[in-house]
Amino acid sequence: MKKFDSIEQTFLMIKPDGLKRGLVGRIFRKMEEAGLKLVAARMILATKEQAGKNYPDTDEWKKGIGEKGLASYDNDIKRFKEEYGTDDMIEVGQKVFEGLVKLLLSGPVLISVWEGNHAVDEVRAIAGATVSRFASPGTIRGDWGVDSPPLAVKSGRIVFSNLLHISDSPKEAKREITHWFGDKFKDLSDYDRVDSANLFDESW
């Protein structure tokens, strides 16, 4: 299966909020129904360093986080500034980053690696938009997400629950897989799903 260029591996983490709500089975089922193959999975307690380095520590990333927050305020910058206490997107991103680390350390997480045709994009599509209000029904966040940045800020959490962390590019996926599973990581991809013949055989 690996001989095809488009076969990728992607990293998926069910965050403590997803575990606490008992959504692991439903999330796994969605991945499996999409024909993705599980090649690694483990329940762990993240270390502070692991949680921190999960996210790219760049201004660009922080700005992006701030802008996603602003979209949840329907781009009402005045209200956004009032509630976050700043309209500096990088500063907002930093606050959210700190909250995310706290969230990841609040309980065990489930880390996993999924393999399949364009797996990175497939998993992104199944997970749905970061903020559940903008996620389509049928996606994980569209079906089970309930939180939003404004609600999180109002209730003093800063970080809203969106159940999952997923890789946003093949390059990032490689980094995250090594980061969470270690340098010596060996996947368990040496098996075929029963339906793989239908998907990857040359004789249709």
Add this chain to the structure above:
Amino acid sequence: MKFERTLIIAKHDAVQRGLMGEILMRFERVGLKLIALEFLKATEDMGHQHYPTTTEWLEKVGNRTLTEYKEKGIDPKEKLGTNDAIEIGKMIKGWNVEYLTVGPVLAMVFEGPGAVKIGRKLVGETNPSVAAPGTIRGDFSSDNADMANDFARPFYNLVHASGSVEEAEFEIGLWFDAKEIFDAHEVHYHQAMGFKGKFVGKNTDKK
């Protein structure tokens, strides 16, 4: 009431068929708490330890097959090369070990009130063809004794669930290190069982 733990394994046929999520969901849905999980390929040694080796157990398993063969008019000597219960027991154990180690499996520990019995109930009868609808085996498998006999293999029955509290304790120790088990976190069963908000009774448990 004392909370129990049980070991649940989605075996390799469940992995290959993409049924891990479905199986996991059923245990979460009933309100059990997932406290350990690993996707792994068991070694042969683990497989051998997982199933008992006592003469008593081998004989019991062998006799079960002998009785079944007799009912069906199958000659054990012709089919399996022997009619000795212990020898047949060993053979069956070998098939089970092979089935458990043939490829990666999803091993899980669930915790909750009466978890062992609840686990067995959700899984259903060993023989999928007679397992009740609504159980995992009843809903997702149609394997039967004739098929298993024809191919001299165990039932392909998707999932393993510990049979007793003692068995669960032994099996959990075999599959997981103590530091891989996370039982301290608060989890949805508090909601599932109505521990949050208004509830009848002395609602003094954690949140």
